[in-house]
Amino acid sequence: MAEERVVGVGAGAAGFGGYDRGGGEPGGLATQDMVLNIGPQHPATHGVLRLRITLDGERIVGCEPIVGYMHRGVEKLFEVRDYRQIIVLANRHDWLSAFSSELGVVMAVERMLGMEVPERAVWARTLLAEMNRALNHLMFLGSYPIELGAITPIFYAFRERETLQQVMEEISGGRMHYMFNRVGGLKEDLPAGWLDRASAAVAAVRRRVPQIEDLIFGNEIFLARTRGVGTISPELISAYGVSGPIARASGVDFDLRRDEPYLAYPELAEEGVLRVTTGEDGDCHSRFGMLLEQVSVSLDLADACIARLRSLPQGPINQRLPKILKAPEGATYCWTENPLGINGYYLVSRGEKTPWRLKLRSASFNNIAVLPEVLRGCVVADMIAILGSMFFVVGDIDK
Amino acid sequence: MIVQALGVRTVDDLSEFGTDPWWLSLIKAVLIFVFLLLLTLFNIWFERRVVARMQHRAGPNKNGPFGLLQSLADAMKLMLKEDIMVKAADRLLYVLAPVISVIMAFLAFAVIPFGPVVDVPFTDRQTPLQLTDLPVGVLFVIAVASVGIYGIVLGGWASGSTYSLLGGMRSTAQVISYEVAMSLALVAVFLYAGSLSTSEIVNAQQRLWYALILLPSFIIFWVSMVGETNRAPFDMPEAEGELVAGYFTEYSSMKFAMFFLAEYINMVTVSAVATTLFLGGWRAPWPLSLWDGANAGYWPVLWFLAKVMMFMFVFVWLRGTLPRVRYDQFMALGWKVLIPVALLWTVAVATIRAMTLDGGLDRRVLVGGALVAVLLFLLLSIVGERAPKEEPEAEEQPFDPFAGGYPVPPMPGQRLPRPEPAGVVPGGAQPDQEDDTARRSATEEGD
Numbered sequence: 006m007a008e009e010r011v012v013g014v015g016a017g018a019a020g021f022g023g024y025d026r027g028g029g030e031p032g033g034l035a036t037q038d039m040v041l042n043i044g045p046q047h048p049a050t051h052g053v054l055r056l057r058i059t060l061d062g063e064r065i066v067g068c069e070p071i072v073g074y075m076h077r078g079v080e081k082l083f084e085v086r087d088y089r090q091i092i093v094l095a096n097r098h099d100w101l102s103a104f105s106s107e108l109g110v111v112m113a114v115e116r117m118l119g120m121e122v123p124e125r126a127v128w129a130r131t132l133l134a135e136m137n138r139a140l141n142h143l144m145f146l147g148s149y150p151i152e153l154g155a156i157t158p159i160f161y162a163f164r165e166r167e168t169l170q171q172v173m174e175e176i177s178g179g180r181m182h183y184m185f186n187r188v189g190g191l192k193e194d195l196p197a198g199w200l201d202r203a204s205a206a207v208a209a210v211r212r213r214v215p216q217i218e219d220l221i222f223g224n225e226i227f228l229a230r231t232r233g234v235g236t237i238s239p240e241l242i243s244a245y246g247v248s249g250p251i252a253r254a255s256g257v258d259f260d261l262r263r264d265e266p267y268l269a270y271p272e273l274a275e276e277g278v279l280r281v282t283t284g285e286d287g288d289c290h291s292r293f294g295m296l297l298e299q300v301s302v303s304l305d306l307a308d309a310c311i312a313r314l315r316s317l318p319q320g321p322i323n324q325r326l327p328k329i330l331k332a333p334e335g336a337t338y339c340w341t342e343n344p345l346g347i348n349g350y351y352l353v354s355r356g357e358k359t360p361w362r363l364k365l366r367s368a369s370f371n372n373i374a375v376l377p378e379v380l381r382g383c384v385v386a387d388m389i390a391i392l393g394s395m396f397f398v399v400g401d402i403d404k
Numbered sequence: 405m406i407v408q409a410l411g412v413r414t415v416d417d418l419s420e421f422g423t424d425p426w427w428l429s430l431i432k433a434v435l436i437f438v439f440l441l442l443l444t445l446f447n448i449w450f451e452r453r454v455v456a457r458m459q460h461r462a463g464p465n466k467n468g469p470f471g472l473l474q475s476l477a478d479a480m481k482l483m484l485k486e487d488i489m490v491k492a493a494d495r496l497l498y499v500l501a502p503v504i505s506v507i508m509a510f511l512a513f514a515v516i517p518f519g520p521v522v523d524v525p526f527t528d529r530q531t532p533l534q535l536t537d538l539p540v541g542v543l544f545v546i547a548v549a550s551v552g553i554y555g556i557v558l559g560g561w562a563s564g565s566t567y568s569l570l571g572g573m574r575s576t577a578q579v580i581s582y583e584v585a586m587s588l589a590l591v592a593v594f595l596y597a598g599s600l601s602t603s604e605i606v607n608a609q610q611r612l613w614y615a616l617i618l619l620p621s622f623i624i625f626w627v628s629m630v631g632e633t634n635r636a637p638f639d640m641p642e643a644e645g646e647l648v649a650g651y652f653t654e655y656s657s658m659k660f661a662m663f664f665l666a667e668y669i670n671m672v673t674v675s676a677v678a679t680t681l682f683l684g685g686w687r688a689p690w691p692l693s694l695w696d697g698a699n700a701g702y703w704p705v706l707w708f709l710a711k712v713m714m715f716m717f718v719f720v721w722l723r724g725t726l727p728r729v730r731y732d733q734f735m736a737l738g739w740k741v742l743i744p745v746a747l748l749w750t751v752a753v754a755t756i757r758a759m760t761l762d763g764g765l766d767r768r769v770l771v772g773g774a775l776v777a778v779l780l781f782l783l784l785s786i787v788g789e790r791a792p793k794e795e796p797e798a799e800e801q802p803f804d805p806f807a808g809g810y811p812v813p814p815m816p817g818q819r820l821p822r823p824e825p826a827g828v829v830p831g832g833a834q835p836d837q838e839d840d841t842a843r844r845s846a847t848e849e850g851d
Binding site: 039040041063150153154155156157160161164221224226227229230240241244245378384385386387390 | 455458459460461566567570636637639723724725726727728729730731732733813814815
């Protein structure tokens with residue numbers, strides 16, 4: 006007797022309407038698909054993402070991402086914090102791109118206030134955002150090989166991270182949650198001699214990043230594991246709203262830094278420092294390669310920002326704010342190209358000192374949503390390769 | 405020259421063995437046991453230090469001189485851990501599995517020669533530095549290694565966990581495939597040595613190591629011994645990123661320690677087998693062999709250990725360098741590359757041996773024959789390439805907006821149907837417009 010087993014009822018409520026996997030040919034041997042829970046505690050999920058996977062042998066016939074283990078109700082918390090406090094929350098959902106996420110909030114509030122940010126602050130913000138991007142990508146350049154079983158590159162990646170983190174720490178006091186943005190500029194001026202140290206750090210990282218590439222990128226096994234695996238078509242990208250390096254690896258030429266410029270990016274794009282690279286294949290290999298290229302672009306941008314900051318005359322780096330900061334009534338949508346993709350804040354204010362609503366659109370949520378489409382038909386080992394190449398942060402999914 | 409060096413023996417001369425009194429055998433057995441335990445402790449430390457050097461780290465360096473006692477401390481810690489028995493486990497097999505693993509790992513060393521016949525200190529006896537030898541010594545090693553895999557398979561099955569089951573399953577397939585390649589690689593050695601006994605094979609390599617004359621066998625054996633021991637890059641049964649810890653996910657305390665111990669002893673065992681069969685066993689390497697005393701007394705133990713440690717270093721090196729091969733790619737490598745190559749090589753070796761033994765065929769004929777064979781092979785591989793399959797056209801599929809129970813977007817090949825009027829108030833687009841105007845006014849105000 007064939008045995009039918011309904012899987013996927015529960016969180017996410019998948020499995021409605023008779024999900025008819027399992028069972029075999031009528032009259033044949035009774036077979037049963039195996040349900041494997043990857044996570045919430047699993048080394049490959051970087052935290053508490055859970056994938057409920059239905060296996061036929063080692064082949065995946067169904068996958069359902071179950072999110073929300075880390076849900077902190079951040080959007081609701083935004084509503085009871087004033088605009089200074091919101092920055093603290095905003096840099097926590099994606100802990101690898103804290104500076105870039107802070108940026109979205111302050112830019113939204115500045116736009117509502119019609120506030121002009123001093124030029125030095127604009128360039129310093131661009132510099133820090135790009136260093137943050139490099140930091141974020143270096144993390145994934147190290148952790149992805151580990152998921153494929155190569156344990157060495159992460160130590161090289163962390164050496165570079167440490168170099169960059171030191172200058173970030175010197176300026177902000179934080180190693181991950183910088184909390185350096187303020188409405189109207191930055192918290193403090195740059196310390197004396199910091200630009201030299203930052204430029205030395207950028208140079209050191211630029212010199213050593215090729216080592217990571219040499220270690221893993223051309224490796225035969227790495228190629229066999231990643232090439233042609235987990236291909237995402239541009240149609241799928243737009244269907245699910247996937248963004249950032251993953252989208253660009255599939256050939257979707259979209260980068261907010263160029264297409265809806267903010268900070269100092271228009272000038273950098275004109276100078277030709279800001280290059281938007283796109284891949285073609287959309288597989289794990291091109292996604293990993295995308296990170297490598299973006300790191301080198303980020304370092305170029307950082308250098309350009311440092312050069313500009315050196316030439317700018319002395320001046321303020323922030324605006325004097327009133328004791329009680331109130332955004333005028335209205336709404337705005339501010340989106341930035343975060344390291345992992347598009348990060349958007351939809352800010353609705355009723356003229357009070359807290360937002361009436363602050364909707365957060367985070368990159369990882371959409372990037373993960375596409376997983377079931379990509380994973381179907383893969384083997385378990387590919388699942389790890391694909392999951393790792395989606396470059397997500399669980400806090401950014403669950404908010 | 406080769407032929408002279410490899411005179412065929414038909415009868416194994418194992419008269420040195422089986423003459424030890426019981427106490428000498430006991431001492432030897434205990435020494436091997438202690439040696440393996442100590443070597444395991446050393447190897448764990450060695451691996452951690454070497455990998456650390458490759459990764460800009462220090463590695464364990466606090467406990468004992470150079471951190472040498474670190475693995476001893478870890479072993480003590482493991483013993484004191486809580487021993488967890490999973491509810492879904494098959495109790496008997498769950499306990500038996502690590503025991504099988506570890507016993508089989510120790511057993512294989514009984515036939516590994518550490519050195520030549522030596523004087524036993526404080527007596528006037530002489531004895532070979534080897535517990536015992538059999539006319540089929542190498543077969544014994546292979547057999548014991550196969551039984552050892554039962555530990556992994558049963559452990560995976562008895563744990564009652566999906567990860568363990570997948571790990572055990574992978575291990576079964578992996579070992580079955582790689583045992584074939586491994587054994588085939590050894591056939592050439594047997595043909596040349598004319599014996600299956602380990603001590604005889606070492607004796608047959610007095611002039612030339614088999615690693616040099618039987619290079620393909622050596623390479624195949626090396627690859628498959630990494631696969632056989634579940635080490636990176638072939639560590640699929642315990643693939644950390646995928647299966648958490650594979651077959652020993654549910655094990656803790658001493659039972660886990662036994663699997664751990666078995667893995668490291670197995671590494672030493674295959675290294676020792678490789679040393680014995682291909683690198684001249686305990687015989688001193690070339691510059692040292694010029695010294696007459698190098699192959700006498702207890703010195704050979706040192707050469708033997710050095711060779712084994714060289715293999716161990718490569719194990720560690722591989723782990724520090726390579727990512728994990730995917731399971732099916734690994735199987736493809738085994739069945740489609742290693743086994744056919746090993747088969748061909750075995751046939752070639754057998755042919756060459758038969759011809760040279762029967763009184764001399766010209767070398768030029770052999771070379772010519774090999775050339776023809778290579779050409780044929782190339783020709784076949786060119787002709788054999790199939791035209792790429794045509795990809796089926798993507799058909800338009802019906803679109804179910806609630807496939808799987810939650811809203812999904814249309815996929816490539818699917819079209820979004822015209823939305824049917826839902827049970828909501830018409831004009832759902834209005835708030836958007838309001839927001840838009842609000843946003844515009846806000847920015848205008850700002851400007």
